[in-house]
Amino acid sequence: MIHRLLFLPLLLVLLFPLGSRAQVLRPTKLTTALSQPAARVGEELELLVNARIDDKWHLYATNFDPDLGPTVFSFTFAKSPAYELVGKPKSVGEQQHYDDVFKGNVTYFEKTGQIRQRIRVLQPGRLVIKAEAEYQSCTDVDGRCIPGDESLSFGPLEVTGTAASAATAPAAPTTGTTTTTIAPAVAPAIGPTATTPETPVAAAATDTADPATAVVTTTATPTVAATPPVVASVAAATSVESAGGLWGFAFAAFVFGLGALLTPCVFPLIPMTVSFFTSGQDTRSRGILKAAVYGLSIIVIYVLIGVVVAALLGEDGPNLIATHWLPNLIFFAVFVVFGLSFLGLFEITLPHGMVNKIDAQADKGGWGGVFFMALTLVLVSFSCTGPIVATILGLAARGERIAPVVGMLGFSLAFALPFTLFAIFPAWLKSLPRSGGWLNTVKVTLGFVELMLALKFLSMADLAYHWNLLSRDVYLVLWIALSGLLGLYLLGRFKLSHDSDLPHLSVGRLLMAVLAFSFMTYLVPGLFGAPLPLLAGYLPPQSRNDFTVATTAMPAIAARATAVAGCEEPRYGGFLELPHGLSGYFDLEQARQCAKAQNKPLFIDFTGHACVNCRKMEATVWSDPQVLRRLQNDFVVVALYVDDKTDLPANEVYTSTYDGKQKTTLGKKNADLQLTGFNVNAQPYYVLLDPTAPTDLAHVLTPPIAYEPDAEAFVRFLDAGLARYRQQVAAR
The missing domain is CATH 2.60.40 (Immunoglobulin-like)
Incomplete structure (x- = not known):
């Protein structure tokens, strides 16, 4: 009973949408x-x-x-x-x-x-x-x-x-x-x-x-002084959302740093390095201090790498990398090369001469020697840490400018922490597992992850330039194949060049194999139209599917609009889309004529290419079988894009009575129609209309609604309009 009382105010808002939503914002x-x-x-x-x-x-x-x-x-x-x-x-x-x-x-x-x-x-x-x-x-x-x-x-x-x-x-x-x-x-x-x-x-x-x-x-007009700019500095313009994103990215980089410790290039160095600080002439306190400086030096080196990358990116760097084909292809190639290196195809190492010179500086001792010891560790472990660092910097380059610095801070903190902690508590070294083939397993696992991440960069270039090389289905097939191969590898079904014999399957490998196969299983429905919301930011858009199944449970998100049976082909149908294979129109008058011929009410969808919640409504509400059936059978659907830039024919250009401006594009015409007819300028906005009635708020079949994520409420909206339309038809 209580929850019903709490729901009452929301119900009252829904019952009176005209007063709350029919306004110009x-x-x-x-x-x-x-x-x-x-x-x-x-x-x-x-x-x-x-x-x-x-x-x-x-x-x-x-x-x-x-x-x-x-x-x-x-x-x-x-x-x-x-x-x-x-x-x-x-x-x-x-x-x-x-x-x-x-x-x-x-x-x-x-x-x-x-x-x-x-x-x-x-x-x-x-x-x-x-x-x-x-x-x-x-x-x-x-x-x-x-x-x-x-x-x-x-x-x-x-x-x-x-x-x-x-x-x-x-x-x-x-x-x-x-x-x-x-x-x-x-x-x-x-x-x-x-x-x-x-x-x-x-x-x-x-x-x-x-x-x-x-x-x-040259007429005398009073000079207007410049108004002080109302603006905050770039550094201070970080919202809670973006700050949360950076914290999340820092944590992910920290996890990457922990993973780097479990590679064959780094893990064996932990006891060797720690023993240097816990033995010799120094007192225990001085040895701990040197270990702390050693760890801090590792952090400084990696953060400096992040600073250099951020400086090279510049202010427009992230946008360039997000949209231009060249950096995306470079990152794709780098990730593939490093991934193949992790799999054992070849080994990436820095020149031995450079490493030896740095190591010679470390041998001189003193506090400077401690720093060069840290630098030597960074260089010696490059063949294992380099691909991981490149992954973090590659992902950071697609975000905010400060992200490379934050990413390197998180990575280096995890990377340096064990060296410092084990120096303070040397007895912990006895609890470390022995080096062995499991280290190469970690390395190979990271190699598969690198190859999967590489596809994201190729996808961005492919989408931006319409090369059509990597459709959503091809992308998913490659991810399914890579995750399946990873699962088989973890189960010991095949070995790579650097692997040792696997006499038995450990619980850790078994659990990792379960994760790999679970991920593969999650991806498979995506081949048949499932949206896979957990991976929405990584997959290409869901525009078409090469694989189909005979069901309407998972309809395609977008499809070229087709004509309603018995009506003419839709104008602008060559480049505008309706979701889920719906037939319909993008021009109101054309839709009105079809609705008259079909004796059906009009479903007007004021939408936009840039309208996020319009896409959410189409993906989650319109896809509901009850909603989709009604839109297919009981209405003539017309989608009016208010932000489309297509030129109107010269004979359709007009001057608006609302603002006195010429409307020269399809989007401006539709936006003006929404303003003048319904006194609303926000999208999404859904109107049910008798095709014989004027296009205004006084003649709607039922009060229009805006964003409504509840499919059942949307069904009630459609049914109310349809019932009212049938009453009007019967009364004529």
Whole structure:
């Protein structure tokens, strides 16, 4: 009874969705400023856009792949002889994380943020610069996403000097009508927004100059002082989520460090090294102190490696590695080489001359000798630790810039800890297991793991450039084969070159074999359409399956839309998708005509390519057999993408009565339809409508709903609309 009373407030909210959800949200507020109120001809300055974002919302920034899915913050400037753009927009204070839905890194702001665009002024006078900004705000609370389209004005800017003085200024790119959107030099990347030659991606502006966009006058206008930027420093802009991610990564690196200790190159060195600090001329306390310095030196060496990698990556390094084919293929090759080395195909060692020189420095003794002893250990153990360190740095390079340092700190802490602890408590050495063939087993196991991780980097390059080399099924088959071979190896069904004889099977090997075969078994249903949510961040997107079974329990996540029987082929069906093999449309009027002919109600899905919860609804709610059956049989489905960039035909371009702006793309048309008809601008948003009725909130069959993860509640929503439609038909 108590739990029912607690559920009552939620039920009341669901019963009155019009008041709570039918509203225009504006979670992001933009203001503009100039980096300086005056400038001379030829001088450069920055246009500043300061963003204030509502609590629990985030605004996508500029510096990630625009084809990934979410809308990148971008400007559109028209031609002007008064100024020219210098470079691309730059985000300040953004955060970054890997998005499991879109399979790539995205950057975003929370609470505050700033975007800067550098320009060079070319003519004297009073300059006002206008631009159109396009952006997107989302919340993880209920999955809503809000597209933004705003006119911005910068200035006036007082420009002095003569045009001739600009002759000595450095050359800049030719300015035309420019959409300054950060985009890596790559081919179209992951995401469902690929276009065909018949449906080109919309250009952001026309090729003609707009006098209102850049105004140069000499009329007296009060000078506007630059507003201080509302922005936090990059170092201070780490959210709880990203901090948690770094802590988790540090722990994973710590576990890798423990694994490195159990390799043939390192484990035998533990008692040898510890005995050096617990014997000889030094007192016990001095020996313990030297052991502590030894361990600290190991940590310093590995952390320095992380610092160097972070410095080489630079600010845009993680984004480059996440989207560009070259670093992904390099990491793929490195992981394969190290994996084969662990399996015993060959051994990777550093030049003996370099190792001997470092070892000679260690022999000199003193505190410097302790440091060089640590460096010698790092170099001698490279053939075993190198692949593990490369794995950590490779995974770290796909995350935040500080991740390589954090990863090396976690790894080295685990790596150095035993040397220090065993020096303090030498009696513990007697409890260590003896060296033997089990060390090579650990090494081979790590080799299989390296090969499996290598596929992730090849997959990222394959998805970004549409090479179609590594589909989801091929990826899964390779993982299944590798995990199965690992299980057979652990059971002793075959030996590799460095393995010793296995007289009996230990409990440890048996348990590891169980884990390997369990993982393999978990992967198998993925070949037949299972989503495998635990591995969502590592597998290619689920777009099609080479293996099929005669069941609707595990439908495909996405499929090209087909026409409803007896109706015409869907417009935009060559590149837009409906989930689970549903037939339907992407144009409201076309869907309306089909619904009239079929005598069915309309199911309108206001969605977006960048809408995370839209994908979750499709994967978890639409896939429910009861929901899917109703969508297939009782409704005509139309998916209206509010963020699609496809150009509208010239005869369909119109000026909105809502904001007075021209709607030139399919996405802007659909977003305007949602605003004008239903006074809502968030997605997902589901509307049930009689095809003969006007498209507005007053004529819906049942109150629209937004994100609803309960499949039973969604079924009730569909049934209520269908029942109301049948009542209206019977009354005609």
